[in-house]
Amino acid sequence: MFCCCAEPPAAEVVGEVKLRDPGHEETFHEGGFVKTERASQPEDLEPSQETSTFEVKVNGAHGIQIDGSDPECTIVRKVNEDGMVAKWNTSAPENKIVKEGDRVLEVNGTQGSSIEMAKILRQEGPFTLLLQKPQEKVVALRRPGELGVVLNYQKAGANAQGSISPWIAKINGGLLGSWNIQNPEEAVSVHDRIRAVNGISGTPEEIMAAIRDSKDLVKMRVHHYGFL
Structure with a gap:
């Protein structure tokens, strides 16, 4: 699942x-x-240079929950302990550990609204996530x-x-x-x-x-x- x-x-x-x-x-x-x-406006949605982005690649169940209440800014709500992202976190450097509050910019190279992001994340892996650390x-x-x-x-x-x-x-x-x-x-x-x-x-x-x-x-x- x-x-x-x-x-x-x-x-x-x-x-x-x-x-x-x-x-x-x-x-x-x-x-x-x-x-x-x-x-x-859509053209204004790119992160500025003052915030940092990083990429996460996992196979299988990613195990992240998202907060999609802002349709234009998808946020990580929780990283489940039994998911592949949690496994990624155990060996990732500090600046690439996925945490609550990180923003999901892309999933498998696709951008979109929070609802569209959620649909992609329900699919089978592998997953390549482009995330952004908040300042x-x-x-x-x-x-x-x-x-x-x-x-x-x-x-x-x-x-x-x-x-x-x-x-x-x-x-x-x-x-x-x-x-x-x-x-x-x-x-x-x-x-x-x-x-x-x-x-x-x-x-x-x-x-x-x-x-x-x-x-x-x-x-x-x-x-x-x-x-x-």
Whole structure:
């Protein structure tokens, strides 16, 4: 059996959260897909030079599970201990060990949406995976003021595992837009994942709550994938 846990089509599962100043009420759209403006165009999806890519070749059941809640950025959710990728990890150098949060760029030379990637990963091997290591960045925003960001994530349900973390769908200026201008080395972009806020990690809901509960400093640990 070839293990690839893919998410249902994004059109069925994505919820949107618009983050504003604590004086405003966040807007949650439950149930169904919330249509937002495209975070980027297809020609913008190549990783920048500041992020590293590596290739993994395995035969047989690869044993990776993916988070496909962002249809344009497929992320490794888990590496199963009994899969061939886990075996690869035992002898790979540190910079080529497959970990949660790595991005899947290609499978057997094919690029595509998260759904298309999942279909290929369900096929029989061998597999050649082109993966990308995220660059970890720390963003520190001080209120008052609107954060200026739209975060999307997939809620866990009977037929979906849910997102491992929220991802940036749009930056609308605000505090985050100003941060990017003032701190180009630590700038973040669409499709980046928010992994922790003020030291709090966990489910997307827990991360969102940490942002809402932050009255002054909002310190975010972000996985950056170099989208232009």
